[in-house]
Amino acid sequence: MKDISKATIDRLPLYLRTLRMAQDEGLDVISSEELGRRLEITPEQIRKDLASFGQFGKKGVGYYVNELKKSISSILGLDNHWNMAIVGIGHLGSALANHHSFISLGFNLVALFDHDPAIVGKTINHVKVEDVADLEKRVKELNIHIGIITVPGQFAQDVADRLVKAKIRGIWNFAPIRMKVPDTMHIVNEDLSIGLSGLSYHISRKF
Amino acid sequence: MKDISKATIDRLPLYLRTLRMAQDEGLDVISSEELGRRLEITPEQIRKDLASFGQFGKKGVGYYVNELKKSISSILGLDNHWNMAIVGIGHLGSALANHHSFISLGFNLVALFDHDPAIVGKTINHVKVEDVADLEKRVKELNIHIGIITVPGQFAQDVADRLVKAKIRGIWNFAPIRMKVPDTMHIVNEDLSIGLSGLSYHISRKF
Structure with missing residues (x-):
């Protein structure tokens, strides 16, 4: 895995919290637009951040909430x-x-x-x-x-x-x-x- | 004055605190090397940060502590x-x-x-x-x-x-x-x- 910029790492906990809330609301899939709306971050920035460490989305569908949540936890080392x-x-x-x-x-x-x-x-x-x-x-x-x-x-x-x-x-x-x-x-x-x-x-x- | 990067703005309060401490110790002049040593930031980075909004140092002498302190306060709007x-x-x-x-x-x-x-x-x-x-x-x-x-x-x-x-x-x-x-x-x-x-x-x- 390549090095991730500090700015991206700083945004990962925000993504994680938003994904957890979305999951609590019963959402299985979330779009970069919806994530962006909730976080006041552009969808382009979100797609760029998440693309830098893997393929989590499905074009025209969005991100699988649980899968993305687990991946970000793991990237941040939080599963330790x-x-x-x-x-x-x-x-x-x-x-x-x-x-x-x-x-x-x-x-x-x-x-x-x-x-x-x-x-x-x-x-x-x-x-x-x-x-x-x-x-x-x-x-x-x-x-x-x-x-x-x-x-x-x-x-x-x-x-x-x-x-x-x-x-x-x-x-x-x-x-x-x-x-x-x-x-x-x-x-x-x-x-x-x-x-x-x-x-x-x-x-x-x-x- | 041109736009200053967020990373530079984030370092200004650190410079300010270190300058205040230096002044309390009775220092009138401080080099970028000494500032760097105290802050664990490279002298090059410090010179680059401070050069982005004016000319505060004197080659071979260093920065005038009081002048630099006042300028950073003013840039950060702290004199309000x-x-x-x-x-x-x-x-x-x-x-x-x-x-x-x-x-x-x-x-x-x-x-x-x-x-x-x-x-x-x-x-x-x-x-x-x-x-x-x-x-x-x-x-x-x-x-x-x-x-x-x-x-x-x-x-x-x-x-x-x-x-x-x-x-x-x-x-x-x-x-x-x-x-x-x-x-x-x-x-x-x-x-x-x-x-x-x-x-x-x-x-x-x-x-």
Whole structure:
């Protein structure tokens, strides 16, 4: 399979969610026009995206919803049912722990960590908050694949170092710093100020 | 000024944050190599990004930190000091209300709204949560420019419709739906499952 562009990969979860909704509505087949209408993406873009990794549609019929849904899940690696842990259970960590769309995508939330004795022991979304002192041990015991970092910036590099040492597979970072990790470690930096700054850029040009 | 690519616009807040840190450290001048080292972006990419909207550097010297910082702020429209409101004060809304990096970028959080009587009246980050019934009235009174939607998916379109009617300038949407808004309305959809799915895509290819 050839390399897929980041922009296409970013759209795949949107396709997946829309296909799941269509299936819930009882649709077996969906056209690129209907997918486009629901996603506000042109049908041409959708056909191009999906053509880049296989032949899913039938001309004049549309895409088979279940088949396409399974293929996109597999392309995104979601059939691996990754085990995730969140480190830092403030407001953002709690929000993510309650974010049901991750679970519906096939991710398992298996552990929560914090250092605050007032938070350790609480239960969020059926998962108990554990002491971050046990992080490395628990990553191994629970076979945690993905570490989500929601601690304040000044603690983030230390948490990342510990996750790397514990041989986590990937890091999803919400702390507002760029962390040093080995080249072999996959890290996605989620920077909320980017979306907001982009919005500012556009509305300041509008008037 | 010519159109700047989305990828470049997405990097500008990162440059801005790094320049602010450099200034706090007492640096007057910074090279593209040093910016690149701090951001894990190649110096060539940084020079290309910054060259696309003006001449900020001095060959053999580097970029003047304060000048570049002000220019990027201005390009992103951040010197407008936008007034923002958050609608939906659950975990995610609370997390955003406490997110100090927005304030440091020049955004003002002026209002919070919820429909739950148990939440209305609470104070978060010095802002009182108001009844969402007053949304349109308060958008006008407080001159709110940006509406942040953190309500559950099934209520999001209604909130968006009300913000559009109240003549908000832009919407930052965290609800997992694509909303129908007039073409003239700027909306940024923040979809947290995209980052996580991208991470899954990469780590599933690695082993």
